[in-house]
Amino acid sequence: MSHEQLASIKINQDRLMNDIHTTCEWGKGEPWGDGPTETGMSRLSLSDTDKQARDWFAETTTSLGCKVHTDQMGNQFAIRPGLSNDEPPTYAGSHLDTQPTGGRYDGILGVTAAVEMLRTLNDNWIETNYPVGVVNWTNEEGARFPMSMVSSGVWAGSVPLEKAHNLKSVIPSNDTATMKSELERIGYLGKVPASYKSTPMAAHFELHIEQGPILEAENRRVGVVQGVQAYKWFTVTVRGRDSHTGATSFQHRADALLTSAKMILASHKIATRHKALASTGILGLKPGSTNTVPGFVKFSLDIRAPLDETVEAVEKDCRQAFEAIAAGENAYGVNDLCHPSDRQCSVEWVTDFVSPATHFHDDCISCVQQAGSDLCGGGEVNGKGIGAWGKLMTSGAGHDSVYTNKHCPTSMIFVPCRDGVSHNPAEYSSPDQCGDGANVLMGAVLRYDRLRGQR
Amino acid sequence: MSHEQLASIKINQDRLMNDIHTTCEWGKGEPWGDGPTETGMSRLSLSDTDKQARDWFAETTTSLGCKVHTDQMGNQFAIRPGLSNDEPPTYAGSHLDTQPTGGRYDGILGVTAAVEMLRTLNDNWIETNYPVGVVNWTNEEGARFPMSMVSSGVWAGSVPLEKAHNLKSVIPSNDTATMKSELERIGYLGKVPASYKSTPMAAHFELHIEQGPILEAENRRVGVVQGVQAYKWFTVTVRGRDSHTGATSFQHRADALLTSAKMILASHKIATRHKALASTGILGLKPGSTNTVPGFVKFSLDIRAPLDETVEAVEKDCRQAFEAIAAGENAYGVNDLCHPSDRQCSVEWVTDFVSPATHFHDDCISCVQQAGSDLCGGGEVNGKGIGAWGKLMTSGAGHDSVYTNKHCPTSMIFVPCRDGVSHNPAEYSSPDQCGDGANVLMGAVLRYDRLRGQR
Known part of the structure; x- marks a missing residue:
């Protein structure tokens, strides 16, 4: 033809x-x-x-x-x-x-x-x-x-x-x-x-x-x-300490939800810098009461980019940032204007799926x-x-x-x-x-x- | 005696x-x-x-x-x-x-x-x-x-x-x-x-x-x-739009969870400035899938301070900040380094309990x-x-x-x-x-x- x-x-x-x-x-x-x-x-x-x-x-x-x-x-x-x-x-x-x-x-x-x-x-x-x-x-x-x-x-x-x-x-x-x-x-x-x-x-x-x-x-x-796009799926677990929202000053908290919020924000900033995508679609917490600071949060993290190297770079930066945030440091400005806490959270990653x-x-x-x-x-x-x-x-x-x-x-x-x-x-x-x-x-x-x- | x-x-x-x-x-x-x-x-x-x-x-x-x-x-x-x-x-x-x-x-x-x-x-x-x-x-x-x-x-x-x-x-x-x-x-x-x-x-x-x-x-x-302390309890609902985590650029998202994360962080910063407490103990989202940007989030907000006026002031600042954040503005620095979105979320408050x-x-x-x-x-x-x-x-x-x-x-x-x-x-x-x-x-x-x- x-x-x-x-x-x-x-x-x-x-x-x-x-x-x-x-x-x-x-x-x-x-x-x-x-x-x-x-x-x-x-x-x-x-x-x-x-x-x-x-x-x-x-x-x-x-x-x-x-x-x-x-x-x-x-x-x-x-x-x-x-x-x-x-x-x-x-x-x-x-x-x-x-x-x-x-x-x-x-x-x-x-x-x-x-x-x-x-x-x-x-x-x-x-x-x-x-x-x-x-x-x-x-x-x-x-x-x-x-x-x-x-x-x-x-x-x-x-x-x-x-x-x-x-x-x-x-x-x-x-x-x-x-x-x-x-x-x-x-x-x-x-x-x-x-x-x-x-x-x-x-x-x-x-x-x-x-x-x-x-x-x-x-x-x-x-x-x-x-x-x-390449993508990698993770489950991130943040452990802090349950405490009373009224009786516990910011200084003495290990707030797993506030910490997770900072991590989600940091992942967005890191992905923006790398022209990649980072998204959280699932988030669960315990114990789940208005007057209890959550001591446990689990959330999904979905990182995507056209190149495998970019996904790896975003993952690496997120891992560093999450560690720093859990330790109370000011990675990516997430702690600006925040009250410092003398208690830390821990963070744990599980890789669920890798698609090059x-x-x-x-x-x-x-x-x-x-x-x-x-x-x-x-x-x-x-x-x-x-x-x-x-x-x-x-x-x-x-x-x-x-x-x-x-x-x-x-x-x-x-x-x-x-x-x-x-x-x-x-x-x-x-x-x-x-x-x-x-x-x-x-x-x-x-x-x-x-x-x-x-x- | x-x-x-x-x-x-x-x-x-x-x-x-x-x-x-x-x-x-x-x-x-x-x-x-x-x-x-x-x-x-x-x-x-x-x-x-x-x-x-x-x-x-x-x-x-x-x-x-x-x-x-x-x-x-x-x-x-x-x-x-x-x-x-x-x-x-x-x-x-x-x-x-x-x-x-x-x-x-x-x-x-x-x-x-x-x-x-x-x-x-x-x-x-x-x-x-x-x-x-x-x-x-x-x-x-x-x-x-x-x-x-x-x-x-x-x-x-x-x-x-x-x-x-x-x-x-x-x-x-x-x-x-x-x-x-x-x-x-x-x-x-x-x-x-x-x-x-x-x-x-x-x-x-x-x-x-x-x-x-x-x-x-x-x-x-x-x-x-x-x-x-005085305290007030609220339920905050953030509505955005469900979208695919891989197919939707940051620009085109209305990410209710990222927006909520910014709000939770802003409430902490506002409370810190007023020497008050602001805490989120409950957070739920929909639809809840690793590869879907959540279009719906509901979270609790518990504001406390020794004086009623302080609780009112924190509430007022949070309301202003949440509106601005939902509209994509950079209240309390939460949007620093973030990719701007051309889509907005909406935010709605319900007051659940007031204790002077x-x-x-x-x-x-x-x-x-x-x-x-x-x-x-x-x-x-x-x-x-x-x-x-x-x-x-x-x-x-x-x-x-x-x-x-x-x-x-x-x-x-x-x-x-x-x-x-x-x-x-x-x-x-x-x-x-x-x-x-x-x-x-x-x-x-x-x-x-x-x-x-x-x-």
């Missing part, structure tokens, strides 16, 4: 939106508006409604001429043949499961847009050089079986199959179910090994809502995703950028810059593409979502925004296929 | 400790050491074990020659006649109920020391000018029926009887019981109206452990309590100070200063003496407790410290009786 042909083919936006909202009848969640499609989603992985969505995926892609297979993790792969079928397909895909109080776009947009790509290729009688595939990854959210991206992780060889199969449902009413038992129950325990060896990919492209507010705030249509930085493949990034530029009417592509239509981004959240990137060239496409909100019923991207994403996804896949043909 | 006679009479410390530990068999709590008396206490008000302690109180004081009556709140009053019985007694007393995980001294020391005073007066054939009374106030802790000092509050006319009688037990296994039903059940619903009119007091002296670390830290034997400052009576304070000075071998009393043996203090915690002070001259005596710990099984004051307190309590009552005789 010529560049002009590539730039002229467009997906059918109405048909895409119809696929999104039709499939979202299965697992419909809380309403956020009055319209029939203004609800969130509650489609937990391997539930009865997830089975309905899976059945739709298999039937639809089969009817579109694909060969469909399911692996031992329930990952579904639909393959549309190309002119030459000796090499692996170029894939597009994402996931159909949602958070318990999730929305209609996170994951779902990526799969439905890939299916719409198949429809558009058929409509236009397009024959690709190599096969094109669509994938639906199982339990990406980790909301029912508590490990995010577990099934692409097994595919990549990063998570052992048995460990994944034995993950237990965290839904209290159904907590004896395992991934394996639920895969069997709904008929999606495939026989194909869950492995990049059995289901190889030439490339993996994933369209996703941004889940952040940057594209909307900067009025850009497409995010060209260069990689995924992911750098996507230049060829895939370039295909996404060219597709975006063609769709949106130009702007610099081959130089270092990018037109006003788009933005080169690093994903803050993890995605299945982190695992595919270990075994094949990968990139992602982001589209804006309202107020940056996701994992929430009110998550929303407009039909135009969804259409933009689907066009760039298809454009990137076709450009990558052309690139393969040119080698 | 002459000053020399007064100074020479001493309580029997062994007998006092025996009373403490014998009565603490009823409602024995968790051990903190290996010794038989090294346990805490769990004697909730109007429980079966509280009834045992009450029976001991009535039987012991009756056998010591007192007339004992119980009012409608179960407050027990034991009166030892004086030479003239036309005027009300000078009282000593405190409470026999404890926290669910309390210790052996909070309240208990004050009542047993008052009983030991009766024993010592009898041993020494002392006839006071006016009657001397001992009081055991009901449910001072507010741990079972959720209103602290409720029964002295009814006695003072500050809490309506019906409201108090209808308070429900907060113990989940027994949550239909009310104060009235439990008073009836254990046989302590007296017929005498719970009122300062029916049971008048000429004065009220209360011995108590400090519940703070100051006396121990400064190596002083006796605290001469001049009053009780209590100023005890000069005559009672003077009697406590003289008794302390005589016991400990001197130091300035009549001038402004006080010897190294003691310290003029303002109680940080509330006590029944706050209510008695509304209708009769009142003061309190504090003795050190180990590490300032109370409301904890490990609460501890040594036999010598308990003995000091009991001697000062008796000395203050006798001096006040002499003062009344001199009028």
